[in-house]
Amino acid sequence: MATVTIQADEARQxxxxxxxxxxxxxxxxxxxxxxxxxxxxxxVNSHGVLRTEHYVNRLKAGGINPNAQITFKATGPVTGxxxxxxxxxxxxxxxxxxHAIEMAKQNGVGMVTAINSSHCGxxxxxxxxxxxxxxxxxxxxxxxxxxxPFGGKTPFLGTNPIAYGVPAKSKKPLILDxxxxxxxxxxxxxxREEGKEIPEGWGVDENGAPVTDPHKVVALSPFGGPKGYGxxxxxxxxxxxxxxxxxxxxxxxxxxxxxxxRKLGHYFCAIHPGFFTDKERFLEQMDQMIAELQAVExxxxxxxxxxxxxxxxxxxxxxxxxxxxxxxxxxxxLTK
Numbered sequence: 001m002a003t004v005t006i007q008a009d010e011a012r013q014x015x016x017x018x019x020x021x022x023x024x025x026x027x028x029x030x031x032x033x034x035x036x037x038x039x040x041x042x043x044v045n046s047h048g049v050l051r052t053e054h055y056v057n058r059l060k061a062g063g064i065n066p067n068a069q070i071t072f073k074a075t076g077p078v079t080g081x082x083x084x085x086x087x088x089x090x091x092x093x094x095x096x097x098x099h100a101i102e103m104a105k106q107n108g109v110g111m112v113t114a115i116n117s118s119h120c121g122x123x124x125x126x127x128x129x130x131x132x133x134x135x136x137x138x139x140x141x142x143x144x145x146x147x148x149p150f151g152g153k154t155p156f157l158g159t160n161p162i163a164y165g166v167p168a169k170s171k172k173p174l175i176l177d178x179x180x181x182x183x184x185x186x187x188x189x190x191x192r193e194e195g196k197e198i199p200e201g202w203g204v205d206e207n208g209a210p211v212t213d214p215h216k217v218v219a220l221s222p223f224g225g226p227k228g229y230g231x232x233x234x235x236x237x238x239x240x241x242x243x244x245x246x247x248x249x250x251x252x253x254x255x256x257x258x259x260x261x262r263k264l265g266h267y268f269c270a271i272h273p274g275f276f277t278d279k280e281r282f283l284e285q286m287d288q289m290i291a292e293l294q295a296v297e298x299x300x301x302x303x304x305x306x307x308x309x310x311x312x313x314x315x316x317x318x319x320x321x322x323x324x325x326x327x328x329x330x331x332x333x334l335t336k
Contacts, residue, residue, distance in 0.1 A: 001194040002328035011324055012037045014334040015052050022059040023066040028091045035090040035121040038128075040324040042312035044177075046186025047122040049326055050193070053333050054255070055088070055119075061258035064088060064118050070095050078107045081243075082114040086261040089120030093139070093266055097126040100270040101133050108275030113243035114266040119143075119254060124177035124309070127165030130270045131173035134279070137165035138269040142240045144251045144262075147181045147220045150229035153208035155219040156248050159184050160235035167273075169283035171290045175309030180232035181220040188214045193327050238267040 012033045019029035032055065040048030058064050068087025072095065074080045080099055084092035096112040103110030120126075123139040130137025143158030161184070163177035183202050191198045191214040200210045203217030211217060222228035240247040245265030252262045273282040296305045 001196075003325050004328055004331040005323040005325045006331070007323045008037050008041055008320060011040065011049050011326070011334070015049055018052055018056055018334060019059070022056045024059060024064075024088070025067060028066075028068070028088055031094055032088050032090045032121075035094075035125045037324070038125045039122040040326065041316040041319045042122075042124065043315040043319070044122055044124070044312065045324075045326065046184055046190045048324070049334065050186070050190065050330050051119075051121070053330075058118075058258045063258045063260055063262065065261070068092075072096075072099050072112075078103050078109045078111060080110075080112045082112055082117075084114055084117040086116050086118070086263070089114075089118040089141075089264060089266070090125075092117045093120040093123075093126050093141075093268065094129070096266065096268045097129055097137065097139070097270065100137075100268045101130055101135055104135050104270035104272040105133075108272045110270045112268045113239070114268070115243050115245055115263070116261070117264040117266055118262045119264070120266060122177060123161050123163035124165070124175050124312070126268060127163045127177070128173060128175055129165075131165035131167040131175070133270070134167045134273070134283070136167070136271040136273065137163075138267075138271075139163045140235045140239045140267040142236045142245070142247065142251055142265060143185075144253045145249045146185055147222055147232060148204060148208060150222055150226045157222075157229075157232045157236060158248075158251060159220065160232040160239075162231065162235050166286060167283060168286035168290060169280070171287050172310065172313045174286065174290065174307055175312065177309070178223075180222060180228045180235060182223045182228070183220065185220065188217050188220070193329065239265045242267060 015033040016029045036049045065086040068085040071083045082096045092114050096114045100110035100112045126139045127137035140162045145155040147157045149156050159179040159181040161179045166174040197212045198214050203220050205211045205216050206218050236247045243265030273279045290307050293307050298304045
């Protein structure tokens with residue numbers, strides 16, 4: 001597959017231009033672009049600028065409000081609700097995490113649900129923001145049905161990702177961002193775009209049988225069998241039911257009915273370590289834990305042990321200098 005490598009800032013400006021031309025106000029377009037570039041820098045290209053064309057199509061169809069008035073309602077000292085007014089999930093999620101961080105600064109913990117939202121991109125962006133504020137960050141979101149429940153033939157749940165960000169003193173923050181499916185749907189879409197086969201276990205056909213042709217995938221599999229399935233249900237409880245949003249098969253589709261507002265829910269949490277233990281000691285111990293994990297003797301066939309998010313941090317440092325690599329077709333859409 002033909003690819004193009006461009007500097008991150010150039011890609012960011014191209015995304016902003018496409019979104020503003022489609023009617024999105026610039027402030028919101030800039031935040032969406034930031035989240036997409038964050039993903040591409042970390043080589044999570046399935047959540048990067050690849051998504052721009054879909055967002056433009058949904059904007060033009062009326063499925064996203066280009067002038068969303070996002071509001072926050074405090075419901076207690078450490079709780080609140082964001083109403084996204086059917087705008088871009090990236091912006092709504094960012095506002096929600098900001099409020100969670102501010103409450104955590106004051107009271108040790110901040111928890112915010114978001115309603116009337118849309119796809120919010122890579123959750124790592126938001127938990128990393130919390131970690132950079134020396135908070136533990138947690139984020140969850142539900143998605144439309146694409147994953148079969150363990151033991152089931154037809155999809156019921158979404159990929160329902162969950163993410164954690166944990167600060168350290170001198171080390172990069174520990175970032176865990178994972179779908180509760182074996183892979184995110186974006187990986188299947190990327191394989192289709194690139195004309196590549198997928199590993200067995202990523203997806204199933206209409207009979208529930210595993211396939212390696214990404215074009216035959218009609219549903220994804222949960223990771224770890226019943227464990228990923230169980231965690232996916234919990235994510236739907238926190239980001240769907242707790243937010244007053246839909247769950248499972250009732251969540252509106254991302255790629256169908258582009259004129260419909262999706263009404264997604266999200267959950268964000270920030271935790272101030274200093275309200276539970278000595279903050280400096282916590283940060284120092286995180287450094288120690290990371291260093292000791294990295295020093296574990298590698299098993300045969302492995303170069304060394306990495307901590308969650310470390311490989312993505314390495315990609316980000318390299319790609320900031322060398323540029324991000326995207327599909328030729330994506331580049332053509334951004335520049336046409």
